[in-house]
Amino acid sequence: MSLFGQDRSFLDALPPADRTALLAEGRPRAYEPGEVLIRERDTSAHVLALLSGWCVVSVETERGARLILALRGAGEVVGDLAAVDQRPRSATVTALGRVEAVAVSGDRFRRFLAARPHATALILRQLSTRLRSADVERRSLASETVLRRLAARLVELAQRAGRRADAGTVLELPLPQHDLAAAIGATREAVAKALRLLREQDVVRTANRRVIVIDMPVLLLLARGRERPPAGPGPGSGAGPGGPAEKSPPGV
Template identity: 75%
Template sequence: MSLFGQGRPFLDALPRQDRESLLSLGAPRSYDPGQVMLQERDTGTFVLAVRSGWSVVSVSTERGARLILALRGAGEVIGDLAAVDQGPRSATVTALGPVEATSISGERFRHFLSARPHATALIMRQFSARLRSADNERRSLASETVLRRLAVRLVELAERAGRAGKDGAVVVELPLPQHDLASAVGATREAVAKALRLLREQDVVHTGNRRVSVTDMGLLLLLAEGRAGPPPRGGPGVRPGSGAGPGAEPAEEARPDV
């Protein structure tokens, strides 16, 4: 599953007049870092139209752990599934940093959609993209190494939330600690720490406090595509076309998406 929504965010894809009409139906809300915006299994049906900031979508597992499904930023509407089917919330959404949003009741949101078939089509396309992404994630958890899944996540973060750094590096400064990165990969923190160590040893990334600098995007892309693998400890450098590689960690905690 991609951490980011596919295509343009829902609000950005709406015509300006419709976007303004939707936002006028709600009230502004502010969230502090770490504050829960939506709670899994809650029966509320309001939606949140995110105007600024980043939030993280997660579900709890039977083992009591947390699995991160997605990151949602400005222009996204969250809570739309419960608003449409009026069932319990399927996930928890937590503010990563300060978030500004507009809260719109589920009833008003449904009326907005019913009066605008093109908006309904956008929501249905979003549901479809998430379902396809979930299917891909189940396949990834069952068959890909932790290293490859981590590379995929780092490429996504660099492309969608990175900024240009020194010497061509791409710097990602989202407040996503290592245990959350592990939750986004679907692996243990120890397995992700080992994969990050391999990437640092090969000078593919540099890590800091909630900061990752991608110093070799080309090689990271090869790893994400499964066309390069790490060497044995003390061996030669990363080799394109070597598959998962002998130093890769096998997939851990492989389980279907919730």
């Protein structure tokens, strides 16, 4: 499962001349933290090419809960599905921080794609990636524990949006606990319990809207569904008969 798009964004994958041509078709827009860029079920069809900042893509469930589907950042486009199929918006896109973008009308975006088969192929690949990710996500929700799903999300956030520091890897995206819960299809209470287990085992440290990953190897093991590190101490660890016990991640 993945909150992020492909390693190379749509704008970065375009030839420079095509990227310039696309951005010239639109007009600049700026959004403040928490502002809605695109709203689910809306009938607008414009596309937003993101130049800076991060957005949260989410849907509302039948019970009124919020489920986060993805995070989108600079170089990516949002709203392309409605522009292509001309149907109502399938999700809401909200600015996580300040976001700068270029808004391109649906008609102009479709003409841009029609004139550039390479760009059309990139959009098809992007849609395919999102579909495959959705399939993996459904399997995860049906078969994995909250702790494992949370560990996988934290690993992904650390790898894609983390900053190395003396204390560990700082997750730069300001996701509060209710957003972490919405990103793994769990309740806030369940995520709070899982985070407490991770803190007690010195795997992560949390502060206001900030998570620091202290022990990445253990977090990776949890994300893979392993209950404890592989047997066998490393060189110089001092573990073994009479030595210090190897740390195990919290139970699932």
